[in-house]
Amino acid sequence: MRQRKAVALVVSIFSVVVLLLAVRSQIPLSAAAPKITLLTHPVLYAAMGKETGVIAEFKKRTGIEVEVVTGPTEQIQEKALAEFVAGSGRLDVVNLIDTMYTSEMVQFLEPLEERFKAVDAGYAKDDLIGSLVESLRLGGRQMGIPFRVGTAMLYYRADLFQQKGLQPPKTWEEFMAAAKALTMDTNRDGKIDVYGVSVRGKPGFEAVTDFTSYVYAHGGLVLNKEHTRCALTEPLAVAGAKTFVEVYRKGYASPDMPAHARDDLIGNLQQGRATMGIMFSPYWGFLQDAKATPFVGKFGWALVPTSPGVPPGRTLNSLWSFAIDRKSKNKDAAWELVKWLSNRENQFEMALKYNNGPVRTSVYENAEYGKKFPLAKDWLKAIGASLTLPAHKNWFRMQDIISTEVIAALRGSKTPEAAMQEACEQMARPLR
Template identity: 30%
Template sequence: MRKFTLLALTAALTVTSAHAQTLKWDAYKGTTLRVLLNQHPWTTAMQDHFAEFEKLTGIRLVTETYPEAQFRQKVLVELSTGGQNLDAFMLSPGQEGQLYAKSGWVEDMAGYVNSKTKTAGNWGSSDFYPSVVNSTKYAGIMTGVPIQTETTMLFYRKDLFQKYGVAVPKTLAQLEAAAKTLNRKDGVAGIALRGKGASATSQFAPYMYAVGSSWLKDGQANFTDPKFVKAMTYYTNLLRNYGPQAAVTMSWPEVTNLFAQGKVAMFTDASLFRSIVDDPKSSSVAGKVGFAAVPGRKPTVTTWALAISKGSSKKDAAWLFTQWATNRQNQLRVLLKDVPAVRRSVWNDRAFKAQDKNPEWTQAHLSQLAGATPLWNPPVSQVGEVRDALGQAIVGILQGGNVNDLLKRANDSTNTILSKER
């Protein structure tokens, strides 16, 4: 398998050589680029290959990698003060895209992607999943080029489903019925979901979309919409009736840990958590985990991208790095390291198919990309503040508070936040 993978990468390197014939990769030889990176699996998979870019282009990369909270704060501070010393950086469009686009802090990558002179002819922009590309667009600006993606997914215990004759749920009604049937069987909770304030909002989104509601309506918060209330009531009732104790303390580490310990029958969350719950090194239920599309069939898609600072004086050199980092060869590399790729072609590559450890997961993940919505967060500039407002309502509801009253309070708080953005 290793030999085959190396052959595939050698072939991909030939593609890179072909790129070099159609694009002057050494046009900015001697340039130094400063790149800020999140401490992320994509970064881990790619950083040992950065020397290849330097050899190809003669450009020196100065990379800085930080844990996510510190990374986000550092990028925000640098961009808000002009961004002249920052050339390229990782970006989570669903978190910062609207703010950065409206503030004029990032380059519109569409101009680079569509350029016949700045972009290698066989770079292949059409190879990217459209839903993933759309997830980078805010305020009419393509804020970055995608580098990895994830979708919402159902994780479930195949052994328990088989033992108790439960079918894999496809609808919200079936999900609740499965949670009820499996709850307290063999000492497990029926389902685990995030309940810890702001962290719960992104995983509530597929339930909201499944009943036909949305974050906003006519530029105002939509939290008092009857369908929104219905979705929130459903989500919190699942946790209160069939979830583990202390649901208000659970974000993704707690949810995945409980499932990996064999204490939960199923959960819905980001697809990348397969690496935790189905790994024998970290999970007591590895080999017993099933994967399926999220019930209700309204998944979200989350993306990390590479962006270019509007204040940089080296934008074209930064674009060389961006298109190199997102070419087919490097997308295959990260996929072979279990980082979900954003190019369609690499999922069909023989090297990946030869080492695909769980085709069921691959099918569930890929089947959702075409119809997934990028709005896993409210499409506002002050995402954090709005998530906090709604997160407080979620905690209050889980603790027994009135759903309508708490959502009305969150609605009013959000509209106050939105009024300051105008």
């Protein structure tokens, strides 16, 4: 009898332990912990803390294993579409950038609106920046959840502005005047050694990204709102193109601008070769790195200048989000990962520790975050006013066309007006 009681007690204790472990891990007793696959960009994975960051904590909390596959932007789109078309279900969660939400891609994604509506109060879905959530509502359905956003900001050498008696520019006329005044021969050898503006002109994504920042801030668009027609010949878009080209043609940017990429854009300010730059908001951290620049503490920030009637700070947003494969065999586990990486606590941790661009209002308004990033509330203002690149199945073809014409204008073989006209004529085919 005693032996039976002892056995019964052991069984009872074991059952309680199993139950507690199951509750803690949130995994059903009848099922083994699933394994899911996340396809993401290396920069985004770094913003998650890589192997020891928030994904490791997710596995510890839930028991769900996450295989992370990384690749550059173009490969993410190619790999995701290949797996989706094949119906393999191998990619459970995919990080997509704004231009990837084309009709071709969306047809393979799991609609998320019912899951999103059903999240508990602790997730605080209304804390997600509304314009970002809305941008992922396609055809009345929530097809993605925001993860990382950056906008364009004007970063500048505050000490040099002060020396010249200049204020941060709010209009494009003030911007061009400052660019001229801050293009200098500081050692008086007859050669310019400090340029007013740092800007990217490397053909492809780099040139088109910076060019679009200028176009949007002038009030223009690349495509019309329906994404059926090129809008680069509209007066406001042409005005943005002219400013972008004139910065280079008037000598306010380095002669090497047509070859300049991301590292040059940042490095020019870090090393004192330029005094202003319109750049991705998280790059502020590079200007505060004492190992990379001797000018820490001398940089300032401002919203990007805008044309009259254009909302202050309107420019280019870059948004990465999460989508779930419609053919995934682990949709519940995939959704848990999406919620985990977009919840309030982890968005704060990733922003503070790993320099992720947060998608929650509460992070920008958090005092600790504001202490590390005093420009946080201006970031939030710019994000709310700004636009993303257009999502179209042939965007990369159109990007190449725009790049070719912008470079032609920079080199002086075409006027900005003629370049925009040619770009629209060339884009008519991929827009069909």
